[in-house]
Amino acid sequence: MLELNRIERRSMPRLPVPAGPSGRALRLDRKAWLAAAKSGAWTPDRVVHLVGSLNETVFAYLRPATDALAQAGVEQCVVMIDEPRSVHFRERLDGRVLVAVSSAEPGLLRRWKSSRDVFRRTLLARPPTAVHLHGLTAWLLGAGPALQTNPKVRLYYSPQGATLPGWTRALGAVLQGLSRVLHRESAHRAILVTNMPDAAVTVVKSNELKVIESPVHSVFPGTLLSPAVRPLMVTSGPARSLASALQFAQMAILLGDEQLGLTFRWIGRAEGESKAVLDAAGVGVFDATGERERARHLACGWIYLAGEVTPETRRQLVEAMALGLPCVAVDSPAARALIRNGATGFLCRDSVMIRYAIADLIHSPELRRRIGSAAKRVALERFGEDRFRDSVLSTYASDSV
16 A cells, blocks of 8 residues: 655756745755756656665755755655654655655565565656665665666665664675676666765775765754853763763763862753663753754753764764854764864863863863864864755766766
């Protein structure tokens, strides 16, 4: 059974680009896109996305990417494999995006078969010019039907969620196999990689690899800082990430003496054991889920205190940087990929270094301002929405990545 919860628009004008929510025209650098359209070269008029396991990390790419394509007038359909977990994500997609889900089948294999059938029928209903497979499950279920339906279709693949060391080895093998398929079938196919940890990127040896990092929402750089009266350490993380909660709780206990007079606040949902751990350490929990609410609570902080940076917590650190908060993070390769020590934040190997960094920032408003401003500038240059839209549109418009 094919269930559609959006009205499909069969014909959508590609130019001019429509106005944004505020009524002003969206500023898109679409030189490659427009040049291809004017010259009669390939530009997509319909893109089908097949999405595997959907979480906030994956959605942090999917939503702005589909927004960028919808704003450029590209018709899209998103087919959800993990339907039970996708309900609240579907409601947050652009209204111009068609969403298809399979019937709720018991058992993993039956659900995969049902999703594959829905995907195949979606391809046959109106053949797309491009197919984007999000995640390993999507590639396993969707690559075959996509190529069988149209051997010339442009195939994009995003291995979201490949975060563990074992996954990086499997990821390299998957991408190499996919690359061979693409080179054999068509010279016009590309591999699009997003939301990948740096360790996973290093194992991919392909000339057809492009990394597009998920953008930071514009509400964060647009929110003014309003620091609390007392020094406030803030952080954020996944609702059920016990590791993140434990790290922040340990820091609160180690640093929470009267000498520095610190208070600690977790911004976002915390559930189960995570909530219990934070409560026991005297950490305030503010259940802020939306971007605007999260930015407002983060803006009250003096310092953003990050534990080990993972793909799940990386987005929250970028949001704090874009807000202009000085950030102190546990030193790791993932943290070094975002923060330049002493210039855009502080990287610390142990609790003693964290304490010194926090003390310096608390006692020097000028240092907090300088570090926060530098972090904000770097975050906007690298993760700004305009840059993301340009990257997405140029990737889909080009003959290669």
